[in-house]
Amino acid sequence: MEKDARKSVKGRIVSSAWQLFYEKGYNGTTVDDIIEMSGTSKGSFYYYFSTKDELLNTLSMILDDYYEELEANMEPEMNSFSKLLYLNYKMHTMMEEKINIDLLASLYSTQLVSEKQSHLLDRNRNYYRLLDRIVEEGQKRGQIRTDVAVSEVTRYYAMCERALVSDWCLNKGRYSLGEYSRECMPYMLEHFKA
Incomplete structure (x- = not known):
């Protein structure tokens, strides 16, 4: 307690x-x-x-808390491939609406030059465990390819998410991150669909 x-x-x-x-x-x-x-x-x-600066390292905590909320709201019988697309759209929409784009861009850039391991890449995060569970479930259900390791599908998915956020930041938020992700992510993940 x-x-x-x-x-x-x-x-x-x-x-x-x-x-x-x-x-x-x-x-x-x-x-x-x-x-x-x-x-x-x-x-x-x-x-x-x-210091207040230390709070900047908590972005992954905010994101992971939201992933837990999203997981709780997903229908268990939902297609696993669709679950991945749902998570991506919802998360990117939340980021667009609740995280200052300049701060997000700054955080992403500091992750590139930091000598410490990036919090965003920490495989112990709830984010990665959730993705692994969904991919494994999708492989068992025949919805996601089984000839690729769960960890590789998860790694690729996370890389695609970061790429979409990075591009959105580079474009100064001139378009909707959620809607652009909804449009692009299915194409980016199509290779893994069973």
């Missing part, structure tokens, strides 16, 4: 921070703003984060 309570406090801080980053911009958001919105204390904030 104590672990869940700590996760809840950290989760409230993180989700409040990202909402404020979107609404007020990163530079316009203060630690006090985050504390107030999250309903936590300075002590709680500084227990988890030394």
Whole structure:
């Protein structure tokens, strides 16, 4: 129970921070703003984060929390290939609507020059475990090719998602990321369809 309570406090801080980053911009958001919105204390904030900058490393946490929501809303009998397309569309639509594009572009670019392993590539993320489960399910159901390893299908899917987000950032959000993903992702994944 104590672990869940700590996760809840950290989760409230993180989700409040990202909402404020979107609404007020990163530079316009203060630690006090985050504390107030999250309903936590300075002590709680500084227990988890030394600085506001450290919150930038929590993007994968925000994304993984949303993937959990999406998984809970998917019909279990839905075609596995369709589940992958659903996740992609919903996630990219959320990113477009709730994550500041300039901040997202900056985060992606810092992942390129960082000497630490990218949080986005961490195979222990819920994101990768969810994709692995869906691909494995799809192979068992005969909906996704079985002559390619689950991990390879997942790796390719994740790479396609990152490519779509990167291109959207490069284009300064001139088009809808969700709609463009809905259009492109089926073609990008067609190779793996059984």
